[in-house]
Amino acid sequence: MRIHKRLRRIGVALAATAVLAGVAACGSDTDSDTTAETTVAAEGQFPVTVSGKFGEVTVEAEPTRALPLSPQDADILLSLGVTPIALPVDAQNLAATNGTGVWPWEAEALGGDVPPLLDMDAGATVIAEKIAALQPDIIVSTGFWGLEENTYGQLSEQFPVVHFDVRANGEPWQDSTRKVAAALGIPEKAEEVIEQAEVDLAAATEQYPALEGATYNAIIGDTGGQLSVLASDDRGIGQFLSSLGLELSEYATTLPVDADGRGVLSYEQISQLDADLLVVVSPTGDLGYLTKFEAWNRLPAVERGAVVSLARNTGIPNAVGFPSSLSLKWATDEVAPMLADAAAKSE
Template sequence: MNARWTRRLGAAVAAATVLLGVAACGSDSDSADTTSGTSVVADAGQFPVTVSGKFGDSTIEAAPTRAVPLSPQDADILLSLGVTPVAFPVDAQNRAATGGTGIWPWQQDALGDTTAVETLDMDTGADSIAEKIAVLEPDVIVSTGFWGLDQSTFDQLNSQVPVVHFDTKANGEPWQDSTRKVAAALGIPEKAEEVISEAESNLQAAKDANPTIAGKTYNAIIGDTGGQLSVLASDERGIGQFLTSLGLVLSPYATALPVDADGRGILSYENISEMNADVEFVVSPTGDLGYLTKFEAWNALPAVQKGAVVSLARNTGLPNAIGFPSAISLAWATDQVMPLITDAVSKSNAG
């Protein structure tokens, strides 16, 4: 990879704020139209293939062989399509939650017996990241979930290597649309449909096997943002899309909350008592709910008093698996979370 490419990539990465998984997915007030699908200008499976995105088009001239993802969710999408990334982007958060490997459990499951994998450390300086990407010599960059991508970064990267990216914002489209877009760029659009169909069938099977969940209301507390709480305010993507696919219903109060720039609901502490639902989900760093249990209004909620609370600790990977979903992360998360949900619903019904 030539020095000119490295310098230009370095400038691009320097312009980006690298954020891989700081917060579990909330909701977007400007979520993409899920009926729009992926924009592709080419016959299926033939090259060149052009895919569109928020910042412009990317043309892949020939079947890629070296795909570099810029977020763990992008790595998931590649794995779900049967493509092993050249390297896995990692940061301090997923290293801490995975015993230092930076590889999530569902990713390791997809890798099978493969244990030695290349990683791309996204916590290092911009120049170092640029050098590492250059050494990897990608022929396609996948960035549907990389929050640091802006117009300038896209223009500089895409002039050297085609960048397959989002339509509205990082992690802003349903995982199905992102999977279709990446598969189209790889020349395997039919594989996306297989992957999506199987994943959706598995979710439906889990829903059918647990009919007591259907129609139960829920709230999801995403975290403390200093003086107020971030809560799920939409079921259109991420955690909301996952829980809704299992038959749960987001509380009407949550959907009426004002939202922040990322579409997450904003809840003042004095209004905690309004967050009444059959089941309460709580995201926290390590499962410690102290930031809520210190409030009597939280402790007085019927679901809390009954024990109908599902804890999603970041150090388990669960918030990432369902907040930044993919076909493989959802399959893993369903096995992990469904017993917790059925237990919480049972406790809610017993009251």
């Protein structure tokens, strides 16, 4: 009876949260003083204690059944050589992957051995039951927007829940990778994959010198009456673009931001968005929601053709908006040539 009571309590907690699958804009965090220290044991030694917004997490013994609660967390596990016991999916993820739930960069890492899917849109009770039935010995939730304090409290009664220090997808991917690797008892593996990813990014900047110092603005979406615009380059898509040598426009950093750090821009201010190149996240690559405004069409960057559209149904916005060393390598190969072509048009 005790397990059923816990499942009901977890179900109620999950019902009160939302699974957010869009690309997070990269705003600055104002509550970074909540970050705690992570105690990293030597390779393979336990117990290990890692920090988290809702409390420190202690892993008593080496985990063998890791369950991620977001695709980004699945990517981090795969990058560390750990196959998740299930892959979390939602409607957006399934639509963008033709129903497989597996991103291209994940498919390469998994080979032909795809774990079962955990439908995060299935309903609170179903999700709670499936989590318990999977019998994880560790849950990884650095990028799951639905993890709130009450949900964490219920899950952590049964499983160690490795999670974010500030908010989901709120820390650089390197920090999240280090935290997860520490909890798994393989801290040295984190440094290995981080170093390789940074080598790959450095190689791309050398291959595409036109990116160095070029300014950009990034439109993340239309929220109905206003635009969401990248306002900081400290995480997600902004961190990716800056790692290639691009510089976010000074104007973007002056915009007011919403609760998730996305810059808020009215349509009347579109004319302020000019830069050497413009990056636009769109549902399918179609920029109709912008081209209907004459102010957009008159932007010098638009007139030069210095616009890069990242279609959600290709997976690219997810690869760069919720980055891992795994997704960044794939994204760099896909996006860097397009960015370099756009940057060259500003010369």
